[in-house]
Every structure is written in structure tokens, then in C-alpha cells.
Amino acid sequence: MTMNESRLQYPAPVAIEHPELLAYRSEFPILQRKTYLNSCSLGALSNRSMQGLAQFMETWNEWGAHAWYEIWMGEIAKARQKFATIIGAQLHEVAILFEREVDDKTVLVATSRVFYTSGYIQDVRSVADIAHKHGAYMLVDDYQGTGQIPINVNAVDVDFLVTGTLKWLMGGPGLAFVYIREGLISQLQPIIAGWFGHREQFQFKTREFDFRPEATRVEMGTPAVAAIYAANGGLDIVQEISVEQICERTRYLTNDLIAQAREHGWKVRAPLEPEQRSSIVMLEIEHPEEVVKALVARNIISDSRPGLLRVSPYFYNSIEENALVIDAIAEIIESRK
Template identity: 30%
Template sequence: MNLNCNRSLFPILSSHTHLASCSQGAIAIPVSKAIEDYHQSLLNDGTNWGAALKKADAARGLFAQLIGAEKDEVAILCSVSDVFSSIMSTLTDHPKRKGLVFTDIDFPTVGHILYAQKTFKDHLSIVRSFNNEIPLEQYEKKVSNDTLLTCIPHVNYCNGYKQDVKKIADIVHGKGSLLFVDAYQSAGHIPINVKEMRIDMLATGTRKYLLGIPGVAFSYIRKELAKELNPRVTGWMGQEESAAFDLLNPIPAVGTRRFETGTPAFISIYAAYEALRVLLEVGINNIESHLKNLTQFGLQYGLEKGLSLAGPLTIENRTSLMSFHVENAPLVEAKLRERKIIVSARKNVIRIAPHFYNTQDDIQLALDELSQIV
């Protein structure tokens, strides 16, 4: 399948080389139209509450399809930080376990939220990486019979290192721990099946590889687990319909929807629905195959240009996110943007993150220009 026939869906590609899907994916015409449709419905009709709720439910269904879940196992919130904060609010009263395990390659919001939990402040354990990777033995050592929750990123946001979630799940479940997966850098370009991978909880937002805009995060919580959890971060949208307007008798919704809070960002949901539809139509397996070829080329060509790669040197345990060490990365990012090449700086690296609409020529151009600058 020639994925690049879809390049015409993305107007930015007519003027720029967009390689920043790890930060913000390119916006497709159907996504842009959905945003305009929401706007026009308010201008023309004054209110669109019923239609917006139906769109949210449809988007929930598409995301469930993307990750191999059931629709009632998916909640819609505004950000992954909101999702994780809500999850943590349910865990403070566990009768036996207090341990929380996270990694030094997690996105900072994970640490910020965990350190804010006074109940767990003396029970935090960090899994350390070695040469930008985490050996499975580290999870064997750090996850104990006291661990309540183990938090991992599917993919390292700095260098593209990809973890074997299924093997980690086997380890942490063997110790009796729950597993939370941050899929912000994987959902949309790597196949995910939460049942096969034995994930208990997963969260991701839509503005990166899911090709949407800020304002929407999807949360998956395994059905059997969701029934046992009662979030303290809640709101009227997380109640059973019969209790939504009952001030004194709240009844949490069945399933993961009990984690929803207030009115969501409907305009972002409209965008998310169309973005998910595009991704599912193209096919995540097709996207992954295409990106593996681009990554193989990019790794080899970058080394030929004398660039210093961060993260794994092969495609076996990494994604298409390719990071190269540079000094003053934000300045280099700005210089590349002046040349109409959109990449993303983090710490001391420039991240080149293609999607299915990118070509080998895009990668070569970006690496040529980057090597000239550094």
C-alpha cells in the first residue's frame, strides 16, 4: 500500500517538511473540517449538545477499536495529567499495598503527580535506565509484593526507545502490581492491544501521533478493575445518567466512564473522531511497516552524516522517533523551522518523528540540514 498517496490530506506538506509527530502531528483536511463543522454548528444553531455527546461516544468507540478494548472501558478527559491524577485519587485507601514504581524515562508529569501524593511519599521506587534502555531485570528488582501500581511509558519521549509491555506486564502482575501505561508516544503509529498486552490502565492524548489537537485524552481501564475504583477526582459527567443532576445522591457511572469529570472539549473531540477515522482507514499495521523502513534509512543516513544518535541503534527496540544529540537544541529547532523543516527539541536532542505521510526524501532533507547546522 502506498501510504504517501495520502499526503494531499495534509496541507502543511505543500510548504513544509513536517517531522514533529512526537510533539504535534500534522493536521489533515478532514480534521480541520471537523473543527470548522463544530464552530459552524454553534454559529448557525446556537447549541449542539446532543450532537456533541453523540460525537464523543463515537470517538470513544473508535479509540476502543484502535487499542482492542470495549467502548465502556474508555473514558474521555482533557489531558493525560488529568487521567493520571484521577487514577491516583482511587488508590489511596488500598488496605495492604502502598508501593508505587515508576521509571526515569517517564514523562515528567508522572513524577510530579506521584510526588504530590502524601500517602505514598515514603513508598516511591524508581526503575533506572542503562544506556537509554531498561533491562527487564530492573523491574524484577524494583517491583515488590508491596507494589500497588507500576507506571511505565510505552516509548521514551526523548529518544524513541520502546519497551516490551507484555513482558513487563508478566513481571509486575506476578508481584501482584497493577500496570499503568503512558501511550502518548505510541498510540497512532504502533499496534496496541490492551488485552493481549495485559495492560490494566492506559492513557494517551490526541495531539501527537493520533493527529488531533490539544484538549482530549483517552483513558482505558480494564473493565473488572474499573468496577473496583471510585475516583475522588470526578464530576457530573462521571455519574450515571439518572444521577447526573442529583446534587445529594451521586451514583458513579458503570465502567471507566466514571472517571470522566465535567463538560469535555467538544471541538477537540470532533477533531479526534476524524483523526482516528483516518488512522484506522490507513491501518496501524501499515503505518508501522512504513515507518520501520523510514527509520532504518534514517538511522543509517544519520550516522553517515556524522550525527550522534540518542537511543537504540537498531529498529528492534525503538520506534520511528529518531533523536540526535546537539548543543542548544531549541536554537537548532528554530533554525530548521526557518528552513521550513518542523522538528522538535527536547533537552539536548533534536527529535525527528515521521508519520505515514512522510517519505525517505523528508528524512534525508532534514538530516542534511541538521548536519549542516551542527
């Protein structure tokens, strides 16, 4: 057993083609029109999420405010449960560095599991061990990890994890989740409160505020219900496939993309060790923002950061699309010489 296997409590990710996942392409209409390689910014919209949004509009029209009691609260609970399952947490735990830098005065260590400028997957368990050794809490920003890279919050021993649905969970913007370790929930006294954090939220007690006993005590005002309907569609797909298979498929695509880029002599900003790579591939190319625009003209969607072209294949992409984007980039670069 490797260090990663023993510490993270799931097998070290491997690259597996999983061609059967290509069947999911039909779930995403944009893939019929464009080569979509920017899931690290915004996951592709699925038919399920569109159907969810339509269902939200229907219930709003049919029931008005009564939909809160009969329907919408149930949808919110479903989203919490699906997210909890994906990160290995219990439902009641979910609400919508270097050692020299951490000492006994440190209260909280906050870091990302996946870095958006390199795709590097950090060993957050090691950072958590450092934080806890000095009596500090550990918070992980997992927006770039949840959905594409497996995690078990208990195995990595984090105290808090925050993430959202707009990227690899394919739920669009407007919904965020926070995980709070069970033993800490009752100790947290929010300094800002909202009616969704009240133990009896529909009693509207104005003279007293009794926080919920679960992680939902940190929730604030009325949530964006439309976003929850959209998110449930994306969460369903992730659960249906499993994050493990998604990771294997995207690693297969990422390794191929990196190999093709290096054949062209381009400098790739990515971890040397395959097991430390996520599905974010950064190419050091001159004027990347102009290349992104030129790719859009070819119906290829990518992204850029200063000095870098960012390409992020997901399970619904194909090897053929990798070749398409690499050839297009090469042609664009050649045309500017």
C-alpha cells in the first residue's frame, strides 16, 4: 500500500479509459455544438439540470409560496444528502503550507486541495496534521476538487470544507456547501444569523434565536431554490457514475492531452507525478487570451490565466476532442508567426 493509499483511504488514482462514459455525452447538449474543455470554470449544463429548472418553475407557478412546505424543502434536503455522500460526510455535517508558517498562535489554516493555476492535488491530510499539532483548525477550499477527485473528509481529517456546484459538480452557479466536522458543530456560534439557521425556522420567533443542532445552523437567508433544482441534476450524474470512475476517466484524458502538448514542444505547467495531477492542464503560450478567442471562433471552449492557456477535459470529453484542440492551438500559433 502506498502512502497516498494509506492516508487518503482510497486507491491512488489511475488512468482508465472508461469508454462507456462517452454515453453521457448525450446528456449535455453543448457537446453537440462545441468542444467544451472548460469544466474547471463552469461545468456543462445537463438535460437533467434543465429539467430541474423547468420543474422549479412549474411548482412555483402551481403552488406559489406553499411550495416551500410541500416541495422545496425536500429538494434542499436532497442536495445536502447527495453532497454529503460525495465527500464521505454525514448529512448533519453539511450546510449549504508549510510547517514553519504554522505555530501555536495559528487559529485556522485555510488552503485549497486542487490549485487552479497548476492542477496540483495537495496532500491536505499532511497539512491537517500540521494544523492540529499546533491546535489550529483546518479548512479546505475544494471548489476545484469536489466531483473530479475522490475525497473522504474523515480520512483526511479536515475540520471544514467549502465547495460549490458550478464547476465539476455541473450544477451551475448560486449554490455552495460547507462541511463542518461533527464534533465542532455545537461549538460554533455564528455571529451572523439567518432564519434558515433557526431550529424552528417557520415559527418566526423574533425575541429569541435557537440555532439548529446540525451544520445547517450556519445557513443564512432564503436559498436560491432554482439553483438547487439545477444542482440536483448534476449531483445525480456524479453519484450515478462515481467520483472514482470520473477521476480515472479524466486522468486518462489529461495524460493524453499533456503528452500531445509536449509533442509540440509546448511547456506544460502540471505536476510531474501523474497521481498529483487533476484535470486542469496549463499551457505556457504567448497571448493565451487571444488564443482562447480564436478557439471560440472554432467552437472550442477553453480558458486563460495570465500567461497560460487552461484546458480542462472532463469525463464527457473524448480523445478526439483532445486532438482537435491541440491541432487548433498549433494552427493558431503557426498563423501568427
